[in-house]
Amino acid sequence: MSKPFAAVAITKHGVEMARALVDQFPGTDLYYMSKFARGDEAERGYELFEGSVKLILPDLFKRYSGIILFISLGAVVRMIAPILEDKKTDPAVVVIDDRGEHAISVLSGHLGGANELTREVAQVIGARPVITTASDVQKTIPVDLFGRSFGWEIESFDKATPVSASVVNEERVAVVQEAGETNWWTYDRPIPDHIKVYASGKEAAEAGFDAALVVTDRLLAPEEERVLLHNGVLYRPKTLVLGIGCNRGTAAEEIEQVIAETMADLQLSVKSVRNIATIDLKKDEQGLLDVCRKYKWRMDIYTPEQLNTVPLPNPSEKVFQYTGAYGVSDPAAKLSSGADSWLLEKKKSGNVTISIARVTPEARRNA
Incomplete structure (x- = not known):
């Protein structure tokens, strides 16, 4: 998938609207029947197909997060019914009528983003968005x-x-x-x-x-x-920052174990971790990078000078000797979270030192 969306048309008028849409709606690949070819499809990257559109839909469902169909609603319902799997994984499906008067959210309105996609597409082509999800209609919590x-x-x-x-x-x-x-x-x-x-x-x-x-x-x-x-x-919610310090070459498994045990001891959810924070000397620490990659956490990096702006109850001369900072996990957690205090002041476990702070509202706004 080179782009997140696919637009598909099977009629003359549908092709006209679909071509106009992709020119104004970035991130959309275009597919239409070969009998409407104009000769510029290869140059523009448009895909032509023969036979029933039903044959290409299963592949499009796997490749795209949103599918915009310039096809009648009834036909779409019949064609996609056999390939539906789960509301958590099915792509957003939006249907446009042949005159471009209505853009209809058909499938995965919330989780798949079809309702928002419907509004965006409708605005581009001048159609009326049709959304039937109860929470949207009633303007309440989805x-x-x-x-x-x-x-x-x-x-x-x-x-x-x-x-x-x-x-x-x-x-x-x-x-x-x-x-x-x-x-x-x-x-x-x-x-x-x-x-x-x-x-x-x-x-x-x-x-x-x-x-x-x-x-x-x-x-x-x-x-x-x-x-x-x-x-x-x-x-x-993503409200927790983990300040981490570790010895060079510490394995990801050890770092992950310390995080899991510490969070469990404090009765905090790992799913609420927003990011890891550490010193710039650790920006290439493979174990830390692997943990961040696994959990999709970002890593906030600070220089020794930045870390030293944070007052510490127990500054370490030994840490300063090796890093130029009087502490790593404690000040990094504070700087990243914007907090005035810690949920956990530095705790050393094996090769890892960990601190935890809760993100302040102001830090959340500026993240």
């Missing part, structure tokens, strides 16, 4: 997209459907938020009365609720899981 723009990760997805039903049916919904961005309500109206925000699960349980959206970087105790997640979805 459970499967909640916090996605901030990078939040859904840990428990099995109750997403009944929780979504509670949201759109205006049942009592508790948003239990212990961490993460708080500016998640983006509609031009107040939060509906049936959605209440609580600072803790205990507060929500005392008030009573029918469904819960739980946003925390903490590991929940079994009783908390029973109460909050019997009809709830758990979200992991």
Whole structure:
């Protein structure tokens, strides 16, 4: 896949609109029937096909994250039905009618991004976007997209459907938020009365609720899981920074083990780690690079001079002798997170030193 989207047309008018679309909508490959060839397809990188479009759809489903079809809705439904697999993996599908009057979100509206793709395509071609997802129509919380723009990760997805039903049916919904961005309500109206925000699960349980959206970087105790997640979805915001120092040549496995054990001891979720922070001497440390690559964490790098701007309760002359900084993990965690204190001051384990800090709202905005 060279581009994220594919546009497909099978009629004369569809080809006209599809060619116009790809000129204005970057990241879109174009496919249409060879009988409408104009002779410039090879030069422009357009793909021609023979026979039924149904034959190429399975391949397009695997290669693209979004498919824009200039084909009738009924035909599209019949053709894609046999190749659907899972809402978490199926691509976004948008259908455009032959006059370009309507752009219709057909498949993977939320997780696949079809609703947003529909709006964008409609704007380009001057069509009316047609979106039927209840949460979009009612302008309320889309459970499967909640916090996605901030990078939040859904840990428990099995109750997403009944929780979504509670949201759109205006049942009592508790948003239990212990961490993460708080500016998640983006509609031009107040939060509906049936959605209440609580600072803790205990507060929500005392008030009573029918469904819960739980946003925390903490590991929940079994009783908390029973109460909050019997009809709830758990979200992991990216709120934690791991300051890491290590000896040269430390294996990724040792670094990963220290991180896992430390997080478990503190009852914090590894899924809420935003990034690792360290000294510039470690920017090529293979073990650290491998861990970051595995978990898709970025690595924030600081010079000794930058690290030395952070006051430390226990500056180390030994560390200064080797690095030029009086500490690595502690000041790196503070600088990256913007925090005034640590959740964990430096702890040495084998070849690894680790510190943990929680990202401040200001640091999240500037990330």
